[in-house]
Amino acid sequence: MVKLKEALGSCKEEYFLPGNSCCAGCGLEVALRWAMKALGSNTALVTPASCLNVVVGLWPKTASTFPFMNMAFAAGAAAATGMSAAFKAKAYRFPGKGWDEITTITFAGDGGTADIGLQGLSGAAERNSDQIYVCYDNEAYMNTGIQRSSSTPHGAVTTTTTLGKERFKKNLPAILAAHDIPYVATCSISEPLDLYDKFKKAKSIKGCRYIHILAPCPPGWGYQSEDSIEVARLAVKTGSWILYEVENGILKLSKKSKLLLDAKKRTPLVDYLSKQKRFSKLSEKDLIELQKRIDQNWDQINIDLNCQDNYTK
Numbered sequence: 001m002v003k004l005k006e007a008l009g010s011c012k013e014e015y016f017l018p019g020n021s022c023c024a025g026c027g028l029e030v031a032l033r034w035a036m037k038a039l040g041s042n043t044a045l046v047t048p049a050s051c052l053n054v055v056v057g058l059w060p061k062t063a064s065t066f067p068f069m070n071m072a073f074a075a076g077a078a079a080a081t082g083m084s085a086a087f088k089a090k091a092y093r094f095p096g097k098g099w100d101e102i103t104t105i106t107f108a109g110d111g112g113t114a115d116i117g118l119q120g121l122s123g124a125a126e127r128n129s130d131q132i133y134v135c136y137d138n139e140a141y142m143n144t145g146i147q148r149s150s151s152t153p154h155g156a157v158t159t160t161t162t163l164g165k166e167r168f169k170k171n172l173p174a175i176l177a178a179h180d181i182p183y184v185a186t187c188s189i190s191e192p193l194d195l196y197d198k199f200k201k202a203k204s205i206k207g208c209r210y211i212h213i214l215a216p217c218p219p220g221w222g223y224q225s226e227d228s229i230e231v232a233r234l235a236v237k238t239g240s241w242i243l244y245e246v247e248n249g250i251l252k253l254s255k256k257s258k259l260l261l262d263a264k265k266r267t268p269l270v271d272y273l274s275k276q277k278r279f280s281k282l283s284e285k286d287l288i289e290l291q292k293r294i295d296q297n298w299d300q301i302n303i304d305l306n307c308q309d310n311y312t313k
């Protein structure tokens, strides 16, 4: 893994500027800042309707030093497909001018990815559209006042699930991995070096790459803004958020999650949930169900890793 000094040294430059209109402690800001450190300035970004869509260009607090295009809610992946194709056409017409060196990314929220944007994303993935698609997951529609999305976890209170959400979180990285694209990865803002490495790797690969980042939101989750990193860290330590990569179909657990294959090494789930007001209505039964779901996710990871081992022997 890249060393902190190296990561900071290789990119002292900030591409997503401070003084923007994100709330204090916003997870999306950390995610984009570190992603851009890895991708560099030769990057063009598409963002569908979301908090980022507002933050990125809100005059006079415009936060990006790179080109971006605001897009309709459902159309992030489709727009990035067109943008990436246009760069290729330019490269063909004007060879040697660097048009083929631009990285196209979509940076979308969980609503824009797991719900309204899923059809466009699935199409882009199936075509292996040459882009990095990023979902920053704050687990609700934050920009419009904390409505539930299909990425909201079971038991979480939102303005549309006032007693806590009944359904469980949709497993988007698994859905994207099932599209057989070259690269899928999960990240957390509590592990910026892991995130940096994964973006570096994604940049070096062609085709459709998908990165899903857990990006806590203080007002939406109900905790103090200075606790964002700690909350994201607890999501990883409890095994609630699993860090991994799927490269050309091969699953690999990332360092911080690999240790947690042993269930005894996982921090009790309640340590993560009790930090957040959104879980204040969680019953004992909900807690057991959530824990059961996490254990099932880990069982599935174990099965996948074992199958892989048998297959490659």
Ligand SMILES: Cc1ncc(C[n+]2csc(CCOP(=O)(O)OP(=O)(O)O)c2C)c(N)n1
Residues within 6 Å of the ligand: 049, 050, 051, 052, 072, 073, 074, 108, 109, 110, 111, 112, 113, 138, 140, 141, 142, 143, 144, 149
């Ligand atoms: C077709 C359409 N429906 C609804 C909206 C209103 N809208 C704008 S942002 C947003 C929430 C986006 O949620 P998410 O993608 O999770 O991003 P976040 O706000 O959490 O950053 C909604 C519902 C819209 N812009 N377009």
Ligand code: SF4
Residues within 6 Å of the ligand: 021, 022, 023, 024, 025, 026, 027, 028, 029, 051, 138, 142, 143, 216, 217, 218, 219, 220
């Ligand atoms: S509402 Fe949440 S996601 Fe949106 S800017 Fe504020 S902290 Fe970030």
Ligand SMILES: [Mg+2]
Residues within 6 Å of the ligand: 109, 110, 111, 136, 137, 138, 139, 140, 141, 142
């Ligand atoms: Mg969201």
